[in-house]
Amino acid sequence: MRALICEQPEGFESLRLGDMPIPAPGPGEVLVEVKAAGLNFADSLMCAGKYQVKPPVPFVPGLELAGMVTALGQGVDTLKPGQRVMAVVDHGAFAASALCKAADVFPIPEGLGFQQAAGFPIAYGTSYGALVWKARLQPGETLLVHGAAGGVGLTAVEIGKALGARVIATAGGPDKCAIALAHGAEAAIDYKAEDIRERVKALTGGKGADVVYDPVGGDVFDASLRAVNWNARIVIIGFAGGRVPAIPANILLVKNVDALGFYWGSYRQHRPDLLAAGFAALSGMAAAGQLRPHISEILPLAAWHQGFETLLSRRATGKIVFEP
Incomplete structure (x- = not known):
């Protein structure tokens, strides 16, 4: 073959x-x-x-x-x-x-x-697990998705919206921002031309995001730490930006922020039951036209x-x- x-x-x-x-x-x-x-x-x-x-x-x-x-x-x-x-x-x-x-x-x-x-399987499975199992995303919360036009980021936009969250997307350039908006983001931030922290604060009335989905790392992660609400959850998916960030623990402490690592692949070994349940839920979303x-x-x-x-x-x- x-x-x-x-x-x-x-x-x-x-x-x-x-x-x-x-x-x-x-x-x-x-x-x-x-x-x-x-x-x-x-x-x-x-x-x-x-x-x-x-x-x-x-x-x-x-x-x-x-x-x-x-x-x-x-x-x-x-x-x-x-x-x-x-x-x-x-x-x-x-x-x-x-x-x-x-x-x-x-x-x-x-x-x-x-x-x-x-x-x-991987992109939608990752985003579902990160948002549901790890971040415990609730309807009405604000979800900030980085790399929102990429392979996993775009699925997080769709799933976040399907779960009832208000989704703010970040992407590099107006064309990528337009794709995120077309897939359900309420607002999009072009990180090449706009300050992530300032825009998120402006879009949330100064509160910041409740959940951050980050497959990028580097400078984007650093900006996220200063753009989150009290008791926020930041889910670390990967480091497509190249730099693995060092997390200042004092910021986590002051705002009661959870920094959560998420590697979906390990659930195949440790919790295959969750994978099956996750794909059943995703199939329902797809059948309802919420996932494209x-x-x-x-x-x-x-x-x-x-x-x-x-x-x-x-x-x-x-x-x-x-x-x-």
């Missing part, structure tokens, strides 16, 4: 297209014919040997996919051949077929195609270099999807 192969974790530039045998599902596993696979920032880290998970080489990168079930391993009775599914994998999505644990495979929400579903996955680019695997470059330069809006 055709696959994108990492032979040494030296960065995405060292990947190559090649052929690998089609794997056979073992007990508790499912073989899925991949119709589309979502590209994530974590894929670039894994290809560089900097991710939490370090597969033995050679390996096929790719953490999420959508496709058709083609074979079931022993003991799998919750799925059937020919079923349209989306899945999360430790690696292996950037190939014509992928092995998945049955517990990590979910029906595609009604109304979504393979391309939309390919970028659904935004695809920035659809590329063949042969254009993987272009996909990674677009992602890492932060030119993408929504998700980049590969079709094997």
Whole structure:
């Protein structure tokens, strides 16, 4: 089968297209014919040997996919051949077929195609878990979403609105701000031209945000600390801005602020029941028209270099999807 192969974790530039045998599902596993696979920032880290998970080489990168079930391993009775599914994998999505644990495979929400579903599990799963499990976002609260036109940020805008929050988005440039507004943000801040702290304070009557969703880090995180309400919660999703911020504990203390780290992938191991419940809730939101996955680019695997470059330069809006 055709696959994108990492032979040494030296960065995405060292990947190559090649052929690998089609794997056979073992007990508790499912073989899925991949119709589309979502590209994530974590894929670039894994290809560089900097991710939490370090597969033995050679390996096929790719953490999420959508496709058709083609074979079931022993003991799998919750799925059937020919079923349209989306899945999360430790690696292996950037190939014509992928092995998945049955517990990590979910029906595609009604109304979504393979391309939309390919970028659904991680981005929407992350935002749902961060806002519901960690931040305990309540209707009527103000949610500040950074990187709001990006792969995970845009899903946080949609889910925050669906949960009844007032959403303020930040993004780089008027075009990206417009995308966040089109997906449910009440207001958008262009951080390239506006001061985040001053604008948030102005938009909230001087109170600040109740919840901050931050996949960016760096200067954006620093600004968030000075733009939050008393008893606010800041959920740390990642560091796409490049700098891991040092958190001044005195600010957390004075305002009773919670700084919460959130790594959605670890819930697959520790709380798979929450994942299943989360996807059930997300499927309901999708069926109600509250979630509209935004695809920035659809590329063949042969254009993987272009996909990674677009992602890492932060030119993408929504998700980049590969079709094997």
